[in-house]
Amino acid sequence: MERLEPLEAAKRLIAERFPDCQGALLAGSVVRGEATETSDLDIVIFDKNLPWSFRESLVESGWPVELFAHNLTSYKQFIAMDCESGTPTMPRMIAEGIVLKDEGILDSLKKESQTIVDRGPEEWSEEFIRTKRYFLTDALDDFLGSESRAEDLFIANSLAELVQEFVLRTNCHWIGTSKWVVRELKRFDESFAEEFIDAFDTFYVSGEKGKVVQLVDKVLAPYGGRLFDGFSIGKEEL
Incomplete structure (x- = not known):
């Protein structure tokens, strides 16, 4: 036709x-x-x-x-x-x-x-940002500790999703899925989008994790960096 x-x-x-x-x-x-x-x-x-x-x-x-x-x-x-x-x-x-x-x-x-x-979307609360910091830190720890290339690939996928969500939502910007991840990052900040792409492209091509780790730490730094010690969900004071 x-x-x-x-x-x-x-x-x-x-x-x-x-x-x-x-x-x-x-x-x-x-x-x-x-x-x-x-x-x-x-x-x-x-x-x-x-x-x-x-x-x-x-x-x-x-x-x-x-x-x-x-x-x-x-x-x-x-x-x-x-x-x-x-x-x-x-x-x-x-x-x-x-x-x-x-x-x-x-x-x-x-x-x-x-x-x-x-x-834009609703602003994240400080407590919600803290929760997202923890899960981003957890994924990064898995990434650093993994010695399996197969597992590395899928941990990196999770990190990419978490990073773009964290950056965009903490800046009250819409997020994306699939091809819209890059599109929304470019709408927000062309320079950061290129840094994001380069970091994950370098890992997928060479297996080198350094740029991804640096990117995650850069994203977390303004909010207190990595978070593990002292984090809790649903704990009630006794």
């Missing part, structure tokens, strides 16, 4: 499958100018007649499509979950999306979502 232009393909899908919806947006990599050969179309639907939200994957006009369908209230639950997790998937799709159809509801939704994106 011949592949249509993204906007045309998205509008065709809306016309055929959701002709009575109140609003629809095309979001994702094609909107940001970051599309690759394997990119799909992310389409958000708002239809007051839907009893509940759903997600569906399909092919339309030669494009793989990820469809996110909501009624006029269900999307709020997903925004709330995104804010809690620190990953702004739904608010960013709404804020950045290109309008495919609008019966007067999208302007307020887009403004609301952009405000959420600009505000």
Whole structure:
């Protein structure tokens, strides 16, 4: 099947499958100018007649499509979950999306979502930062003590996730998953993102752990460094 232009393909899908919806947006990599050969179309639907939200994957006009369908209230639950997790998937799709159809509801939704994106996630408490310091220290100790290359690989994966989360959330910045780890780090600080990439790339290529260890210590330093002695969870004073 011949592949249509993204906007045309998205509008065709809306016309055929959701002709009575109140609003629809095309979001994702094609909107940001970051599309690759394997990119799909992310389409958000708002239809007051839907009893509940759903997600569906399909092919339309030669494009793989990820469809996110909501009624006029269900999307709020997903925004709330995104804010809690620190990953702004739904608010960013709404804020950045290109309008495919609008019966007067999208302007307020887009403004609301952009405000959420600009505000960033909820600030971590000092106690929560302390807990995250402990788990980052624990993973680093495992990394330093491991003599198994196979185990090293997966400990490094955990460290990468913990480091990006710690840096971004302590700075009230959204976090990412998968390819969005690097994207969110670059949004926050290009220089730190390159240091992060270099440290883990060096380890994966050569097995040298030094740069990763230095990076973790640098991240922890402003918050008191590594934490083990004296840490507890759920302990009550006797």
